Amino acid sequence: MKAARIKEKIIFTIFGLATALCVAAFATIAAILLSGLGTIKLEHLTKSALQGGYFEMIIGTLYLLVGSAGIAGPIGLLAAIYLVEYAPRGRLTRVIDQAINNLAGVPSIVIGLFGYTFFCRQLGLGISLAAGWLTLTLMMLPIVIRGSEEAIKMVPKSFQEAALALGAPKWKAITSITLPAAAPGIITSILLGIARVAGETAAILFTSCVLVTRGLPKSPLEPIMALAFNLYVKIVALGEAPERVFGIALILFMIVVIFAAAAITFRVYYRRRQLWLR
Amino acid sequence: MSDMDTLNCHISTQPHKFGIKMLKKLKETTIFLKSLRAEPLGAPAFICASSAIILLLLMLIFIVREGSQAFLNLGAELIIGAVWDTNAGRYGGLPLIYGSIIVVFVALAIAIPIGVASSIFISEILPHPLRDPIKSIIELLASIPSVIYGFIGLLFIAPRIASLFGLSTGTVALTASIILAIMSTPTIVGVAGETIAAVPKEYREAALALGATRWQMIKGIVLPASKSGILASILLGFGRAIGETVAVLMVAGNTAIIPSPPWNILSPVYTLTAAIAMQMGEAAVGSLEYSALFGLGLILFIIAFIVNTLADVVVTREKAKIRGAG
Numbered sequence: 236m237k238a239a240r241i242k243e244k245i246i247f248t249i250f251g252l253a254t255a256l257c258v259a260a261f262a263t264i265a266a267i268l269l270s271g272l273g274t275i276k277l278e279h280l281t282k283s284a285l286q287g288g289y290f291e292m293i294i295g296t297l298y299l300l301v302g303s304a305g306i307a308g309p310i311g312l313l314a315a316i317y318l319v320e321y322a323p324r325g326r327l328t329r330v331i332d333q334a335i336n337n338l339a340g341v342p343s344i345v346i347g348l349f350g351y352t353f354f355c356r357q358l359g360l361g362i363s364l365a366a367g368w369l370t371l372t373l374m375m376l377p378i379v380i381r382g383s384e385e386a387i388k389m390v391p392k393s394f395q396e397a398a399l400a401l402g403a404p405k406w407k408a409i410t411s412i413t414l415p416a417a418a419p420g421i422i423t424s425i426l427l428g429i430a431r432v433a434g435e436t437a438a439i440l441f442t443s444c445v446l447v448t449r450g451l452p453k454s455p456l457e458p459i460m461a462l463a464f465n466l467y468v469k470i471v472a473l474g475e476a477p478e479r480v481f482g483i484a485l486i487l488f489m490i491v492v493i494f495a496a497a498a499i500t501f502r503v504y505y506r507r508r509q510l511w512l513r
Numbered sequence: 514m515s516d517m518d519t520l521n522c523h524i525s526t527q528p529h530k531f532g533i534k535m536l537k538k539l540k541e542t543t544i545f546l547k548s549l550r551a552e553p554l555g556a557p558a559f560i561c562a563s564s565a566i567i568l569l570l571l572m573l574i575f576i577v578r579e580g581s582q583a584f585l586n587l588g589a590e591l592i593i594g595a596v597w598d599t600n601a602g603r604y605g606g607l608p609l610i611y612g613s614i615i616v617v618f619v620a621l622a623i624a625i626p627i628g629v630a631s632s633i634f635i636s637e638i639l640p641h642p643l644r645d646p647i648k649s650i651i652e653l654l655a656s657i658p659s660v661i662y663g664f665i666g667l668l669f670i671a672p673r674i675a676s677l678f679g680l681s682t683g684t685v686a687l688t689a690s691i692i693l694a695i696m697s698t699p700t701i702v703g704v705a706g707e708t709i710a711a712v713p714k715e716y717r718e719a720a721l722a723l724g725a726t727r728w729q730m731i732k733g734i735v736l737p738a739s740k741s742g743i744l745a746s747i748l749l750g751f752g753r754a755i756g757e758t759v760a761v762l763m764v765a766g767n768t769a770i771i772p773s774p775p776w777n778i779l780s781p782v783y784t785l786t787a788a789i790a791m792q793m794g795e796a797a798v799g800s801l802e803y804s805a806l807f808g809l810g811l812i813l814f815i816i817a818f819i820v821n822t823l824a825d826v827v828v829t830r831e832k833a834k835i836r837g838a839g
Contacts, residue, residue: 243728247638253630254639257702258647260695261654264665310561317558323545333825334565340749340821341572341814342756344786348793348810349572352579356798373568380565406554427656434658437758437786441793463660467759470667471791477668484664488657495656499649 268488271481279482284447284460289486294451295459296490298364299439300429302455303371308425310372311379315421318380319387320409339377344437346373351441365455367443374438375428382424386417419505426498433491436463462487576814580807587801591808597769597783599792604805606812608769612782616686616761617754619778620693624754625747627694628701632746635702636709637731648706655699663763666692671764678779682766686778689765693757697750704749708742708831709735741831748824752817755786762787785809 275289282288314335322328350370360366390413398408414421432438444464452459466483469475477484549555583591587604594605635647670691671683712735720730736743766781769788773780789806796803 239726239729243726246728247634250630250634250638253627254634254647256627257631257651257654257698260698261650261657263669264654264657264661267665267669268661310564313554313558313561314565316554317562321549321552321555321558322562325541331562331565333822334569336825337818337821338565338569340752340756340817341569342758342786342817344756344758344789345572345576345810345814345817348579348789348807349575351793352575352807353571357575376565376568380562404552406552409554430656434660436658436660437790440790463658466664467660467763470664471763477664480664484661488661491656491658491661492653495653496649499652503645503649 268485271485275482291448291451291460292462292465295461299367299461300433302368303375304425304429306368307372307375307379307428311376312383312421314380315383315387318384335377335380343435347438347440347442355442362443362458363456364443364452364459367439370438370442371432374432378428378431379424382427383421386420390416423498423502426494430491430495433494434463434487436467439464576807576811580804580811582804583808599802608771609783609785609788611771613755613784616689616784619690620754623694624698624701624750628698629705629743632702632706632709636706651699651702659757659760662692662696662760666764684764684766685780686782689761692760692764693754697754700753701746701750704746705743708739712738741827745824745827748820752820756817758786758790762790785813
């Protein structure tokens with residue numbers, strides 16, 4: 236019995252070390268990047284790339300994120316509503332379900348290849364912001380669908396039943412009762428989707444980015460600059476030393492972590508506030 | 514005579530049964546369509562949900578279309594050809610497939626033990642108030658973009674690998690594997706943790722009531738009950754790792770040669786994903802190289818499809834089992 240307890244202690248310690256390693260990995264990465272804080276000056280954020288700043292890259296990245304969230308958000312939400320509220324049990328629903336899982340698993344570089352042949356060439360969008368939106372939508376969609384599905388499922392059935400009993404049609408019950416109750420979860424899923432694609436490089440590599448533009452794009456059909464793309468090309472194609480692109484890496488890291496942390500805190504906070512989830 | 518009757522019966526009932534089945538299907542479909550029509554939200558919601566199928570099919574069609582020239586001209590060489598040399602016009606995918614596989618296997622050899630151990634620790638041993646914060650940090654680890662992982666790899670890991678093993682350059686398979694291990698661990702922790710947490714409380718209580726220590730309970734009850742979920746988490750971690758592009762190509766060295774000996778992880782490798790990302794920019798549209806890159810894309814697409822479908826099957830079966838038991 237005593238031997239069993241000692242064995243348990245040893246094993247649990249090893250497991251604890253494994254967990255500590257994961258946490259340490261994040262801490263190390265954050266520490267390395269934050270050590271570069273001194274290399275960027277605040278004025279670089281608003282200075283054009285032509286003068287050594289980051290302005291167009293930051294705005295370009297935000298353009299990409301807002302646009303693809305604007306497409307993937309509504310489509311993903313409607314898809315989630317269908318899957319939770321309307322989908323009959325059957326083969327079609329199973330196939331849709333598997334298609335969503337598979338879409339989530341397609342490597343981003345393959346999504347980039349598809350985006351190039353389909354959006355850029357077949358649809359004639361060329362290397363453009365719009366093509367980037369559509370390509371990133373493909374990556375964001377499964378995350379938004381799964382997250383929203385989860386959020387809608389968590390709203391107690393009795394809420395909707397009360398509305399139905401009062402004579403509301405189902406769609407009315409969903410839009411005025413279920414969705415407001417699920418809103419925090421839905422917003423979380425969209426934020427997570429944004430965090431997932433904010434630093435995506437492979438998918439926008441051939442679909443929407445160039446190294447330098449003259450100012451911001453004037454229409455969605457123009458190519459843009461993005462942080463991730465610039466970081467990648469400067470290191471891989473132009474062979475710049477990692478130390479010289481510290482600023483871009485740090486800004487990109489902060490944008491991604493802000494979105495992801497916002498999503499996670501939002502979720503934890505609302506789980507505590509929504510009494511029916513306890 | 515009686516034989517004849519049975520035969521007649523047989524002939525007449527078969528189509529009849531078939532007809533009933535068809536009618537039933539038709540009726541189900543009309544009811545389904547009607548229910549969608551009755552709800553203004555129904556039809557658009559259905560269209561959005563089915564878009565996942567349509568997008569996946571479009572993806573397959575277009576990648577096959579662009580890759581068709583390579584399949585016709587190269588055939589099996591695209592998969593088993595041992596030389597990948599664009600300048601010589603040789604497009605044998607074997608070194609790339611091998612590069613992808615060795616990098617991912619070493620990565621998983623690191624990530625699986627750490628990931629599974631962490632998921633057990635977080636959902637079984639860690640005190641409750643600490644669970645959410647630790648899980649959140651691991652989730653943040655998953656959200657770091659791959660280009661930043663590549664950056665960290667070049668800046669921090671590659672120099673250390675080089676000096677540790679006395680290499681002239683640190684951009685080798687092992688460096689890529691370490692980066693990939695960090696990237697796929699959160700996937701494993703997340704999915705495995707979910708299934709471990711889903712093991713019914715009664716199972717644990719029964720084991721503890723019989724006098725088992727917590728480790729005995731975990732080993733004898735929790736792990737067997739969640740083994741398909743853990744398997745699924747490993748499959749998904751594999752899928753994430755094999756499809757990873759930018760981080761790998763920044764640190765793997767990108768040399769399209771199978772290392773000698775093949776298990777030498779201290780030599781540079783070139784992966785499927787890296788080849789596509791590096792060469793798409795130069796390949797002229799419609800050239801054999803362009804088509805071959807789409808061929809590689811198709812290989813990746815198929816690998817991802819198989820891995821995800823397997824994970825799906827494993828998880829669905831597990832759910833059915835738990836429902837049956839509960």
